[in-house]
Amino acid sequence: MVWLLLVLAPNLHGQKIRIELNEAALDFGSVKVQLSDRQEHLLANSSSKELAQILQVFPLEAWQKKKGKLPPMFGRHEIRRGQLLFIPRFPFRQGGEYVVKFSLESDAPMIQNLQIPTNRRAFANTTVRQVYPTGDRLPANLLKLYIHFSNPMGQQNVYDFLELVDVQTKQKVADPFLELSPALWDSEQKRLTIWFDPGRIKRHLYPNVSLGPPLEQGRHYQLRISKEWPDAFGQPLGMEYTKQFYVTAADRQQPDPITWSLEVGTAGLRDSVILRFPESIDRAMLESGIAVMAASEEPVRGSIHISERESAWSFVPEEPWSKGRYEVRYSLKLEDLAGNNLNRLFDQSTTDTDGKAIHHRKLTFIIE
DSSP: OEEEEEEOOOOTTOOOEEEEEEOGGGOOOEEEEEOOHHHHHHHTTOOHHHHHHHEEEEEHHHHHHHTTOSOOOOEEEEEETTEEEEEESSOOOTTOEEEEEEOOTTSOOEEEEEEOOOOTTSSOOOOEEEEESOOSEEETTOOEEEEEESSOBOOSOGGGGEEEEETTTTEEOSSOBOOOSSOEEOTTSOEEEEEBOHHHHSTTSHHHHHHOOSSOTTOEEEEEEOTTOBBTTSOBOOSOEEEEEEEEOOOOOOOOGGGOEEEOOOTTSOOOEEEEOSSOBOHHHHHHSEEEEETTSOBOOEEEEEETTTTEEEEEESSOOOSEEEEEEEOTTOBBTTSOBSSOOSSOOTTSOOOOOOOOOEEEEEEO
């Protein structure tokens, strides 16, 4: 269901630009330029890279600063039914102002301003769904946090909306995070990865020596996510989200598959295969770094579930298990909360012995 259709003023050739936004499934919408027969013929064999030079969309503030010299919005371009389309990677922001530029060498460029109206009823309020790791006792050398949102978020400076507070002193921790630009969003802009400053975590580096680590063992912290943080549609979260945790000793041990336990299912049933770890494992790695393979080397189709504060990974097959041999294969990049993976320690000091290399990457089991 299209809830917005803006048709912009045609140029001298009678050509029109329009933008369509759709409320169904948070569709990101598109900018469309109706092409003449001549233009469609000219662009018929153009690559996506070439089309991206012809149709560009800029946030108004970026355009005003550099008149198109800053990179345009990211997205994909295609020709469909006589139209040149731009589908942005991230949604247009409700209330946001943009500049659309369409230019072919043989034609005068079209430059048009537009403003996306606010449609508060179109989407449910965005909320913070979860912050990972979910545990409330985390190592002093914790490397990453993952913040999951219910809807796509905006592209403002994310660090303006985050605070880490020492609960005992009630003081804000100064510069605990590595402030990356652009921030580390997933493709839907619903999951944000926040890194604690590695320079302050790794021993003997200057930031660690001069500023100390971001987290101190024995302290109690609170992560605060501001209710003013706007989502991709320009609406604030409306409710502050907090996560409290206590800091334990730094973790400087590699994960070891010898310490893992595996529970397997039964032939003819859709029982879970459960892999348990003696510690919490990085959430994103659990989602992408483990798979179940059949003896035929074909992946077994199914769904994964992560539980027990990221210390248990389970797999439910789409079809009942058949008798036979299977493997749980895991990436050697699988890492714990401190960034130690199967082949190296994240913080390798000059006094440490070499990390223990793990050369196998599978656990074999038999369904009977």
